[in-house]
Amino acid sequence: MKKILSVLLAIVMCIGIMVPAFAADTKKAELKFHDGEFRIMQLNDTQDVVLKDVLQRDYFLALVEQEKPDLIVFAGDMLTDFFPGATRKSLEKCIANFFPVVNECGVPFVVTFGNHDHDWDDKGKFSLAEQEAFYRQFENCINATDGYNFGTFNLPVKSSDGKKTAFNVYVFDSNNKAPEGVITGYEGVRAEQVEWYKAKSNELKAANGGKVVPSLVFQHVPVKEIYQFLDEVPFTSDLTDAVFNIDENKWYVLNDKVEEGVLGEVPCSESQDSTGGQYDAFVEQGDVIGAFFAHDHVNNFYGYTDDGIALGYNGGTGFSTYGRGGNRSARMYIINEKDPSNFETYLATYNDTMGKNMNFWVMDLVSPVDITVIVKFLVNLIPDFVMSIIAKFM
Numbered sequence: 555m556k557k558i559l560s561v562l563l564a565i566v567m568c569i570g571i572m573v574p575a576f577a578a579d580t581k582k583a584e585l586k587f588h589d590g591e592f593r594i595m596q597l598n599d600t601q602d603v604v605l606k607d608v609l610q611r612d613y614f615l616a617l618v619e620q621e622k623p624d625l626i627v628f629a630g631d632m633l634t635d636f637f638p639g640a641t642r643k644s645l646e647k648c649i650a651n652f653f654p655v656v657n658e659c660g661v662p663f664v665v666t667f668g669n670h671d672h673d674w675d676d677k678g679k680f681s682l683a684e685q686e687a688f689y690r691q692f693e694n695c696i697n698a699t700d701g702y703n704f705g706t707f708n709l710p711v712k713s714s715d716g717k718k719t720a721f722n723v724y725v726f727d728s729n730n731k732a733p734e735g736v737i738t739g740y741e742g743v744r745a746e747q748v749e750w751y752k753a754k755s756n757e758l759k760a761a762n763g764g765k766v767v768p769s770l771v772f773q774h775v776p777v778k779e780i781y782q783f784l785d786e787v788p789f790t791s792d793l794t795d796a797v798f799n800i801d802e803n804k805w806y807v808l809n810d811k812v813e814e815g816v817l818g819e820v821p822c823s824e825s826q827d828s829t830g831g832q833y834d835a836f837v838e839q840g841d842v843i844g845a846f847f848a849h850d851h852v853n854n855f856y857g858y859t860d861d862g863i864a865l866g867y868n869g870g871t872g873f874s875t876y877g878r879g880g881n882r883s884a885r886m887y888i889i890n891e892k893d894p895s896n897f898e899t900y901l902a903t904y905n906d907t908m909g910k911n912m913n914f915w916v917m918d919l920v921s922p923v924d925i926t927v928i929v930k931f932l933v934n935l936i937p938d939f940v941m942s943i944i945a946k947f948m
Contacts, residue, residue: 585625585662585696586712587720587891594723594887595623595902596772598848600872601634601670602648609873609904611655616907617884618659625709626661627725629848630668630774633680634874645680646688657692664697664725665689666705668774668848669740672730702750703727706743710758710767714891721894722758722767722841724751726832728775732825739801740775740849742824743832751832755839768894770887771836771845776823779833780847780865783857784821785809811857815866815901818852818878837861843895846885851877854885854901869901873917880905880912 585592595617600610618626632649656663667682674680686704689695701707705727713720729741758767784806787796796805799820808817824830836842844864846856856866868885870877881903888898905911 584712584716585709585723586716587714587889588624590714590891592625592711592721592889592891593621593623594770594889595621595626596629596846596848596868596885596887597626597871598629598774598868599631599668599851599870599875599877600628600652601631601875602652602872603634603637603874604644604647604651605874606651607873610652610871613871613882613904613908614652614655615659617902618661620907621884621886621902623661623886625723626656626663627723627772628663628665629772629846629868630666630728631670631848632665632668633671633674633685635670635673640674640679642680642684645674646684649688653689653692657694660694662694662696663692664707664709665695666725666773667727669728669730676730697725701725702747706747706750708754708758708769711889719758719762719767720891721889722769724754724769724771724842726751726771726773728773728824732828739825740822742775742777742828743773743830745830748830748832748835752835752839755841759841766839766841768843768889769841770889770897771842772847773845774848776821776847776849776867777833777845777865778823778826778828779859780821780823781806782859783808783811783855783865784817808855811859812855813857813866815855816853816878817855818869819850821853822850833863836863844887844897844899846887846899851875854878854881854883856899864899866899873914876918877914878903879914879918880910882914 633645634648637645667685671685672682675682682704689697696709697704698707698709705725707725709723710719711721711723712718726743726747728743732739732741755766759765787805787807789805793805795817796807797817797820798805806820836845842863847867850867851870853867854869856864858864869881869883871882871884873882883901883903886900886902890896
């Protein structure tokens with residue numbers, strides 16, 4: 555099962571202190587370039603639990619101080635997937651432990667939903683409408699009210715002089731699990747959301763004198779085109795950098811399209827049978843210069859597709875679920891006003907930001923990565939001549 559918390563966490567998940575939420579303020583900040591640049595910070599997969607996460611709070615505050623973002627994007631899975639006996643009150647308490655801290659930092663932020671946020675809606679415990687109402691009570695939450703829905707919208711970024719839209723941010727709700735697939739099949743963005751995007755893209759283009767407005771996309775579940783960065787490799791004894799896809803019974807490694815970063819688990823993208831057409835719409839419209847995802851906590855690579863669009867990940871940010879040890883991260887995006895199509899991106903890890911060298915092995919012990927690790931271990935126990943026979947049938 556994907557993203558299951560350790561049994562140890564389940565034992566202690568019982569006590570927390572509710573932090574009072576702040577009153578709503580209908581005034582929304584206007585996003586614009588300052589000193590020639592605009593800075594976006596992506597966080598995701600905090601998967602909060604009732605216990606106050608002091609590590610997450612301190613890391614967040616240090617990030618804001620160090621990186622000075624103009625916008626913070628929470629790309630889904632604010633709620634945990636493993637919470638025996640959860641009620642709306644206890645789930646609300648989970649995110650109430652952290653978001654008042656986010657609000658107090660004074661930086662505009664937006665939130666979209668991940669599959670585990672959808673899980674609680676599907677179970678009737680904490681609907682998406684109730685989650686939306688919770689986030690909207692914070693004055694610095696600037697989710698647009700004129701988008702497709704709460705989790706799917708766009709945010710124009712004005713030029714320094716405020717005279718035009720110089721850049722644009724799209725945020726998409728990528729929905730929940732698809733019916734097929736044990737691990738890797740997710741619904742992704744729906745066709746009607748794609749149609750909304752096309753209309754909005756055309757609207758921005760028309761207002762910009764017929765020129766596309768360079769845009770970045772943020773959402774939880776990757777598009778299936780993330781597999782452009784993976785090559786299938788044969789089943790052999792040398793699988794050092796490979797990951798295993800249990801649904802396809804295949805091994806994959808990163809290819810040379812990747813600019814930087816690592817592959818820690820098989821990408822759990824939208825279903826390969828998806829007909830939403832999101833990526834194809836990006837190519838057709840020509841405004842999306844990059845799309846970045848969450849969901850797969852130990853993937854943090856990015857690269858450029860054959861169509862010249864950057865696709866990639868931020869690794870998981872939270873400490874209440876598995877991740878890359880002390881390399882849990884936020885991903886930064888620096889957009890230059892003079893050349894917004896060529897953005898800079900990098901990871902701001904926990905260890906680098908906090909000046910520490912921590913591992914968090916207890917929380918990382920139970921994860922989808924274990925499937926690959928176990929298979930690699932078993933492979934190493936099998937003699938080479940037996941491996942060569944097995945490989946013929948794989």
